[in-house]
Amino acid sequence: MKALAARRHDRRAPVVLLLLALLLTGALYAVLAPTSADAAPTAATADQVETGEKLFQANCATCHGPDATGREGIPSLVGVGAAAVDFQVGTGRMPMQMNGPQAPAKPAQFDEEQIAALAAYVASLGAGPAVPTAEQVDPALGDPASGMALFRTNCAMCHNAIGAGGALSEGKWAPNLWETTPTHVYEAMLTGPQSMPVFNDANLTSEEKRDIIAFLELQGNGAPGGITLGSLGPVSEGLWAWVVGMGLLIGAAVWIGARSS
Amino acid sequence: MSITPDHGHDGHEPGDTAGSDVVLREGEDAVEKFPNPGFGPHRPRRADVDPAAAKRAERQVVALFALSVLGTIGFIVAYFTLPPGDTIASMRTSNLALGLGLAFALLGIGLAAVHWAKSLMNDHEKAEDRHAQRSTDQTRAEALQVLKDGAQDSGIGRRGVLKGALVSSLALFPLTIVLPLIGEVGEDWNVSKFKRTMWAKNKKLTIDPTGRPIKAADVTIGSVVHVIPEGLDESEAPLDEKAKAVVLLVRMDPRDIKSEQGEGWSYDGIVAYSKICTHVGCPVALYEQQTHHLLCPCHQSTFDVADSAKVVFGPAKRPLPQLPITVDDEGYLVAQSDFHEPIGPSFWERLR
Numbered sequence: 001m002k003a004l005a006a007r008r009h010d011r012r013a014p015v016v017l018l019l020l021a022l023l024l025t026g027a028l029y030a031v032l033a034p035t036s037a038d039a040a041p042t043a044a045t046a047d048q049v050e051t052g053e054k055l056f057q058a059n060c061a062t063c064h065g066p067d068a069t070g071r072e073g074i075p076s077l078v079g080v081g082a083a084a085v086d087f088q089v090g091t092g093r094m095p096m097q098m099n100g101p102q103a104p105a106k107p108a109q110f111d112e113e114q115i116a117a118l119a120a121y122v123a124s125l126g127a128g129p130a131v132p133t134a135e136q137v138d139p140a141l142g143d144p145a146s147g148m149a150l151f152r153t154n155c156a157m158c159h160n161a162i163g164a165g166g167a168l169s170e171g172k173w174a175p176n177l178w179e180t181t182p183t184h185v186y187e188a189m190l191t192g193p194q195s196m197p198v199f200n201d202a203n204l205t206s207e208e209k210r211d212i213i214a215f216l217e218l219q220g221n222g223a224p225g226g227i228t229l230g231s232l233g234p235v236s237e238g239l240w241a242w243v244v245g246m247g248l249l250i251g252a253a254v255w256i257g258a259r260s261s
Numbered sequence: 262m263s264i265t266p267d268h269g270h271d272g273h274e275p276g277d278t279a280g281s282d283v284v285l286r287e288g289e290d291a292v293e294k295f296p297n298p299g300f301g302p303h304r305p306r307r308a309d310v311d312p313a314a315a316k317r318a319e320r321q322v323v324a325l326f327a328l329s330v331l332g333t334i335g336f337i338v339a340y341f342t343l344p345p346g347d348t349i350a351s352m353r354t355s356n357l358a359l360g361l362g363l364a365f366a367l368l369g370i371g372l373a374a375v376h377w378a379k380s381l382m383n384d385h386e387k388a389e390d391r392h393a394q395r396s397t398d399q400t401r402a403e404a405l406q407v408l409k410d411g412a413q414d415s416g417i418g419r420r421g422v423l424k425g426a427l428v429s430s431l432a433l434f435p436l437t438i439v440l441p442l443i444g445e446v447g448e449d450w451n452v453s454k455f456k457r458t459m460w461a462k463n464k465k466l467t468i469d470p471t472g473r474p475i476k477a478a479d480v481t482i483g484s485v486v487h488v489i490p491e492g493l494d495e496s497e498a499p500l501d502e503k504a505k506a507v508v509l510l511v512r513m514d515p516r517d518i519k520s521e522q523g524e525g526w527s528y529d530g531i532v533a534y535s536k537i538c539t540h541v542g543c544p545v546a547l548y549e550q551q552t553h554h555l556l557c558p559c560h561q562s563t564f565d566v567a568d569s570a571k572v573v574f575g576p577a578k579r580p581l582p583q584l585p586i587t588v589d590d591e592g593y594l595v596a597q598s599d600f601h602e603p604i605g606p607s608f609w610e611r612l613r
Contacts, residue, residue: 153469153487157546157558168549169556169563169574192483195549197511202479203468203486226353260306260379 045120052121055114059095068125080191081128082119087187089115091180093194101171102194129190129200136206137182142214151212154199162219164231168195178220182213300386308380318380322373329369336362456603458490458506460584465491466510466533466594469503474593475510480531483550486510488533490596505604507536508584509546510594511566513553519568523601526585528594533584534570537605538562540577555581578607 007013057066063074070076077084088094092106110118119131135141152161158174160166165176172195177185186209192198204212229236308315339358345351396404417424465474469487472494480486488508496502515530526532534555538545543559553567562575570581582604585597 149470154485157544166558168547169552169554169561172549174547192550195551197485197548197550198481198483200479200481200484202476203484208471256375256379258379260308260384 048117048120049124051114052117052119052124055110055118056121059109060118063096068122077122077125079126079128080122082123082131083129083187084191084193085119085122086115086131087184087191087193089118091184102173105175129187132183132186132190132206136210137186137213138210139182139214139217142207142210142212144211144214144218146208147211147213147215150204150208151215154204155212158196160231160233162231163216166232177216180216182217185213185216186210300388303385306380306384309384315381318376322377322381325369325373325376327369329366329373332362332365332367332369336366338362455505455605458599458604459493459496459502460490460506460508460596460599462596462598463589464596465589466508466586466596467491467493469507476592477528477531477588477594478592480510480512480594482512482514482530484510484512485548485550487536487546505537507544508533509536509548509555511548511550511553513550513567517553517567519565522569522580522583523585525587526583526597528586528588531586531594532566533586533594533596534564534566534581535584535600535604537581538577539572539579539581539606540575542605545581 056064056068060068060077064070064077065074068077088103089110090108092108093103095109096103097106108115122128123130151159151163155163158166158168159177160174163177165174167173174196180188188196189199189204189209189212190201199209201209229240308318336359339355339362343351343355343358345355412418417427466486466488467474467490469489472489472491474491475486475488486509488510489503490506493499493503493506510531510533512531518527518530518532521527521532536544536546538557538559540557540560540562543557545555545557545562545564547556547558548554548566549556553565554573555564555566555570557563557575557577560576562577563573564570564577564581565573570583572578572580582600582602584600586594587597589595
């Protein structure tokens, strides 16, 4: 402690402290950041529907109503299908934390079994898209080249050319897709959550959806070279070029002009 | 010529005559000539007074030059030992090694030169007086005489045909540069093509890029389909035609539709609008299904698809043109006609 106390006025102390604080923040985040739950599709049983109804009444009925028909500004869940529930609850978007332009993804509040029960209950209210099978979302079976062409036409305008995400209007945004599970990507296309439009099987067939998933899987597996800077294009690249590049140039100019001591 | 520093000068003190020259009072004429302020006192650097410091600076400069040499050697070694190869990883390694070698090779020279000049070379300021630019009258007269003699000698005044030939050859020569430039700007000046697209009566709407026709019943509420006209790939210039004819198809609850650009142009809540922004022609395709707003990624023009694609935000001046659609006997979506106005940004022959 004595050595520390003696050195606390050292001019390097603030830098060392800052570095330590950054390291600590990073380490804490790595330890505490939750991993998203992966939902597996299972056949609905009467038991599940019953459990699901109980969960629904306790957690969802406040907004969506006891009969799940919604009200002004809150959508009815009759006919949205199990896929919509699995996506919204599985990615933590529902139950919604608070009102805002968009419900953000957060750690899922329910475990796989509970989500499956909720999905079974909502599916029992009216026919809707089901949770896709493991084969339907297996990236290994998809064609990433075809997926790229489809992604470019249908998805890239909002989600960025390689799925890095992007801004929409009035505080809404299209999220990054690299960490989204294939099942959730498939369900999002099928059900069109929040601002996203629907891409049903007539628009993008089941195989085409799998191609898109295969393409996204490749994009999420690291950049082929260089620093990606978030893959957001000229905005982040320009920021760094101006701040770092111009900073270095100005620093060099100052050094050249400064008098030698 | 050099001027030694003028240590006696102190022109900035109040009351000094030199200082008062600079101040302009009302009614006074502008100052004819400022006195030369001279150089400030020379302050020696550490390397000037301390031989050890000078030695240290010299070593630093040598080290920087050595860094440059190492960078060059590293570059050459990397060039032979790290070929780009076939994989992305090997290309990255090769590029990184070559780049670092080149950076150190050049940066070493630059830093060493600047450091040498700053710390070791003479830092006394020097000045050189300007000379008068005008030559003496005699030199000027002589030069003029040489020109006159030359003109006399060539006989350009007497030989009229020669003069004409010279002028014509000089005047015509630029055509060899200008003609191809203008000719290759583009052979196609038919602007009226922008007024029409591939869409025509009963042309089927198909999915981009697969070209599958679209059944109206398959388009569920909240769906967005990116549409190209049937037979696009067989057309003469598919990309040119696609650039004009792309359409965004949206289905919403028919009760949500506030207005459309023509009576009966939609089908049961399915509306089709041109995807080319009326601002500068970017593809507008960021559709938010809850607000029915369509956002252009380039300049954030926002169109309300539920309300005739009117501009609700941004620099676009006109709504996106609507494509009148209906269904054929088999239930496929078809166009009623072409767009009723030119698509895309304004151009000089646009009607409105």
